[in-house]
Amino acid sequence: xxxxxxxxxxxxxxxxxxxxxxxxxxxxxxxxxxxxxxxxxxxxxxxxxxxxxxxxxxxxxxxxxxxxxxxxxxxxxxxxxxxxxxxxxxxxxxxxxxxxxxxxxxxxxxxxxxxxxxxxxxxxxxxxxxxxxxxxxxxxxxxxxxxxxxxxxxxxxxxxxxxxxxxxxxxxxxxxxxxxxxxxxxxxxxxxxxxxxxxxxxxxxxxxxxxxxxxxxxxxxxxxxxxxxxxxxxxxxxxxxxxxxxxxxxxxxxxxxxxxxxxxxxxxxxxxxxxxxxxxxxxxxxxxxxxxxxxxxxxxxxxxxxxxxxxxxxxxxxxxxxxxxxxxxxxxxxxxxxxxxxxxxxxxxxxxxxxxxxxxxxxxxxxxxxxxxxxxxxxxxxxxxxxxxxxxxxxxxxxxxxxxxxxxxxxxxxxxxxxxxxxxxxxxxxxxxxxxxxxxxxxxxxxxxxxxxxxxxxxxxxxxxxxxxxxxxxxxxxxxxxxxxxxxxxxxxxxxxxxxxxxxxxxxxxxxxxxxxxxxxxxxxxxxxxxxxxxxxxxxxxxxxxxxxxxxxxxxxxxxxxxxxxxxxxxxxxxxxxxxxxxxxxxxxxxxxxxxxxxxxxxxxxxxxxxxxxxxxxxxxxxxxxxxxxxxxxxxxxxxxxxxxxxxxxxxxxxxxxxxxxxxxxxxxxxxxxxxxxxxxxxxxxxxxxxxxxxxxxxxxxxxxxxxxxxxxxxxxxxxxx
Numbered sequence: 001x002x003x004x005x006x007x008x009x010x011x012x013x014x015x016x017x018x019x020x021x022x023x024x025x026x027x028x029x030x031x032x033x034x035x036x037x038x039x040x041x042x043x044x045x046x047x048x049x050x051x052x053x054x055x056x057x058x059x060x061x062x063x064x065x066x067x068x069x070x071x072x073x074x075x076x077x078x079x080x081x082x083x084x085x086x087x088x089x090x091x092x093x094x095x096x097x098x099x100x101x102x103x104x105x106x107x108x109x110x111x112x113x114x115x116x117x118x119x120x121x122x123x124x125x126x127x128x129x130x131x132x133x134x135x136x137x138x139x140x141x142x143x144x145x146x147x148x149x150x151x152x153x154x155x156x157x158x159x160x161x162x163x164x165x166x167x168x169x170x171x172x173x174x175x176x177x178x179x180x181x182x183x184x185x186x187x188x189x190x191x192x193x194x195x196x197x198x199x200x201x202x203x204x205x206x207x208x209x210x211x212x213x214x215x216x217x218x219x220x221x222x223x224x225x226x227x228x229x230x231x232x233x234x235x236x237x238x239x240x241x242x243x244x245x246x247x248x249x250x251x252x253x254x255x256x257x258x259x260x261x262x263x264x265x266x267x268x269x270x271x272x273x274x275x276x277x278x279x280x281x282x283x284x285x286x287x288x289x290x291x292x293x294x295x296x297x298x299x300x301x302x303x304x305x306x307x308x309x310x311x312x313x314x315x316x317x318x319x320x321x322x323x324x325x326x327x328x329x330x331x332x333x334x335x336x337x338x339x340x341x342x343x344x345x346x347x348x349x350x351x352x353x354x355x356x357x358x359x360x361x362x363x364x365x366x367x368x369x370x371x372x373x374x375x376x377x378x379x380x381x382x383x384x385x386x387x388x389x390x391x392x393x394x395x396x397x398x399x400x401x402x403x404x405x406x407x408x409x410x411x412x413x414x415x416x417x418x419x420x421x422x423x424x425x426x427x428x429x430x431x432x433x434x435x436x437x438x439x440x441x442x443x444x445x446x447x448x449x450x451x452x453x454x455x456x457x458x459x460x461x462x463x464x465x466x467x468x469x470x471x472x473x474x475x476x477x478x479x480x481x482x483x484x485x486x487x488x489x490x491x492x493x494x495x496x497x498x499x500x501x502x503x504x505x506x507x508x509x510x511x512x513x514x515x516x517x518x519x520x521x522x523x524x525x526x527x528x529x530x531x532x533x534x535x536x537x538x539x540x541x542x543x544x545x546x547x548x549x550x551x552x553x554x555x556x557x558x559x560x561x562x563x564x565x566x567x568x569x570x571x572x573x574x575x576x577x578x579x580x581x582x583x584x585x586x587x588x589x590x591x592x593x594x595x596x597x598x599x600x601x602x603x604x605x606x607x608x609x610x611x612x613x614x615x616x617x618x619x620x621x622x623x624x625x626x627x628x629x630x631x632x633x634x635x636x637x638x639x640x641x642x643x644x645x646x647x648x649x650x651x652x653x654x655x656x657x658x659x660x661x662x663x664x665x666x667x668x669x670x671x672x673x674x675x676x677x678x679x680x681x682x683x684x685x686x687x688x689x690x691x692x693x694x695x696x697x698x699x700x701x702x703x704x705x706x707x708x709x710x711x712x713x714x715x716x717x718x719x720x721x722x
Contacts, residue, residue: 069662097507109415128146154692164210165211179606180228200219208268210271321337321338369383378499419501457471459548461521461548470517485558485564486513487516487517488567490522520541550579563714569594570596573593576590576592577633578632589708596615597661600624642673665680
């Protein structure tokens with residue numbers, strides 16, 4: 001299991017929705033926009049001798065606690081939803097999105113205690129459910145149905161963890177899109193939910209003791225309710241919860257009271273012999289490792305690796321050897337084995353050395369090692385012996401992404417998902433003895449993949465760096481220099497943008513648009529060096545790469561600036577905001593979602609302090625200058641003709657707090673000298689994107705795509721949606 005995606009670096013979930021205006025608006029021409037007046041304050045901060053005005057500081061207040069901010073949100077939403085409802089194509093886009101979304105979707109199966117578990121959605125269910133079955137041929141039984149937890153579908157199942165004995169499943173509940181979680185436990189045979197309820201969990205998984213008596217988890221101290229969604233998260237500790245006992249009796253396993261900024265993540269190896277605690281303090285994949293021998297009742301947790309120098313991602317164990325994927329002496333990663341009884345670095349065993357491609361995921365299955373690599377942001381899967389000898393490959397059908405491969409070292413099978421821009425996520429079974437791949441579940445989506453084309457191109461950035469980009473569109477679309485095009489990017493936190501299927505992107509391509517994804521620096525597509533080249537004082541490389549991608553699409557005859565939209569969420573929202581400010585002439589529309597927009601104060605809220613690894617901090621004089629130079633909020637230039645902008649955020653986003661988007665939207669509305677709209681869509685009962693119900697996602701994307709259609713002057717294909 002790769003725990004990195006549970007840590008606060010996870011910006012990938014980017015959707016943000018809102019409630020429509022109560023009064024219907026006739027679908028004619030968009031009304032003239034009369035923006036609400038936003039009050040300003042005379043607030044100035046001094047950074048290292050430089051005065052920086054913050055006229056919209058009051059918009060940082062929590063909308064749930066401030067009547068003034070709530071009134072501003074309501075007035076902005078009234079204007080935004082009136083505009084969106086007036087777009088003629090908006091309803092037919094929502095209807096088509098709903099039709100496309102209505103197909104069965106399966107998660108990759110997990111096997112524990114002789115049973116299989118997998119997530120499922122029948123099509124338009126607001127939340128995925130969980131089924132279990134004793135064999136692949138047996139009838140499946142519904143075990144967990146989050147759709148019964150709330151009327152509006154905003155209480156979600158965040159993740160689930162079957163016990164090794166197959167008797168229980170522990171799971172995490174997410175309310176309103178918040179990062180906070182509540183842990184519950186269900187009995188598999190009866191479906192009864194136990195009284196166990198654990199609160200104040202965030203950035204954690206649940207990992208069971210081998211006998212199924214309880215599980216380890218991470219939690220923060222309780223905080224005041226009014227500070228729950230904005231205060232900094234400190235003093236995370238590891239506890240053990242014994243089933244059937246109150247949380248107050250949970251045993252403290254490990255904490256770092258002298259280092260309150262440290263986070264802790266626990267994993268029990270599949271054989272139950274080792275407890276491995278990963279200590280993190282930011283998003284830079286640099287960890288310390290603590291180990292406890294669970295076979296010895298007298299053993300205490302002891303440091304195995306110190307220093308926060310490198311990435312050490314636990315893969316699993318074989319006997320006393322712990323396998324880690326690491327970038328120590330290997331910027332594109334390698335696999336090592338550490339003897340827990342003799343862990344000195346000089347005794348580490350290199351199992352798979354660094355290769356030309358980035359070693360992305362590693363799993364120990366069926367007595368073998370399955371390693372998936374990124375080759376120019378595409379997946380290549382290889383099979384090795386535990387001695388590091390390559391014994392085979394796993395064939396994939398094309399340009400795409402494969403992942404999963406979970407299971408135990410003695411399992412005879414594993415499951416993985418394959419996906420691409422033109423291929424819905426297909427679940428495959430891999431027989432570890434024969435190497436045979438068979439389809440386990442294949443979705444039936446109402447489109448023909450042969451109608452779409454996917455290719456990869458390479459272009460030069462401003463400094464000559466070669467950057468890859470994926471381009472996908474319907475085969476009937478012949479780029480003519482003015483084809484409506486959407487360019488997506490992220491560029492941060494070592495997160496790679498590999499090909500993924502998406503109903504929303506399919507809908508865009510079905511509407512006649514080109515979809516492009518730029519694999520810009522800051523991501524992990526080419527390892528540590530590619531990531532570092534887009535961080536801190538080099539963050540401008542990210543924006544230069546994205547701008548160069550847009551210029552490539554124009555120069556190569558795909559589109560023109562008035563027909564080019566840009567879209568990104570979270571760190572990608574920062575990307576969109578920054579390049580819109582830097583090159584307003586290059587784009588026709590911009591949709592920054594849940595973006596980090598105030599680069600001088602992001603570290604003051606919730607998980608923001610973790611991002612200093614990527615961004616730097618305004619507390620550092622040199623980094624302050626770099627941050628101020630591109631911060632979207634601070635670089636709104638008065639009297640500039642900006643493209644059409646639709647900012648999206650949500651009131652319960654406690655990862656990138658909505659004040660970022662509030663302040664940015666207010667600044668851009670004030671700065672806009674052109675006629676293009678600058679709007680903000682603020683969802684209620686939603687967060688950073690995770691856990692959002694299907695109905696709200698469809699409404700959200702119908703609004704986004706309608707906004708782009710309107711402002712790129714796009715004409716939908718004849719008969720679209722009929």
